[in-house]
Amino acid sequence: MTTALLGYGRISTGLVEKHVRDLEDLVHRCHCPRCGHGPKAAWTSASLTTADGCLGICDACANQEAIAEMCTGVVPPMAAWPTLQPRRRR
Ligand SMILES: [Zn+2]
Numbered sequence: 001m002t003t004a005l006l007g008y009g010r011i012s013t014g015l016v017e018k019h020v021r022d023l024e025d026l027v028h029r030c031h032c033p034r035c036g037h038g039p040k041a042a043w044t045s046a047s048l049t050t051a052d053g054c055l056g057i058c059d060a061c062a063n064q065e066a067i068a069e070m071c072t073g074v075v076p077p078m079a080a081w082p083t084l085q086p087r088r089r090r
Pocket residue numbers: 032033034035036037057058059060061062
């Protein structure tokens with residue numbers, strides 16, 4: 001997962017560590033790590049961002065990744081996932 005996060009652009013080690021903690025927290029709570037949807041016992045699809053498909057995501061996210069890859073030739077990086085974006089101030 002760290003490799004997938006570092007694979008695109010320049011992200012500081014500290015930010016990668018924070019992203020990994022955030023994603024692990026979502027997975028432990030059985031939420032989709034990409035969009036935060038859930039909870040569900042297990043997701044049947046694997047994210048295309050990891051080379052070995054080790055990270056389960058919800059079907060809607062899997063479809064979005066597949067369509068993006070078909071249209072652009074690349075899978076949007078994990079760092080662009082909605083759950084990893086900074087929270088907006090209210
Ligand atoms: Zn999702």
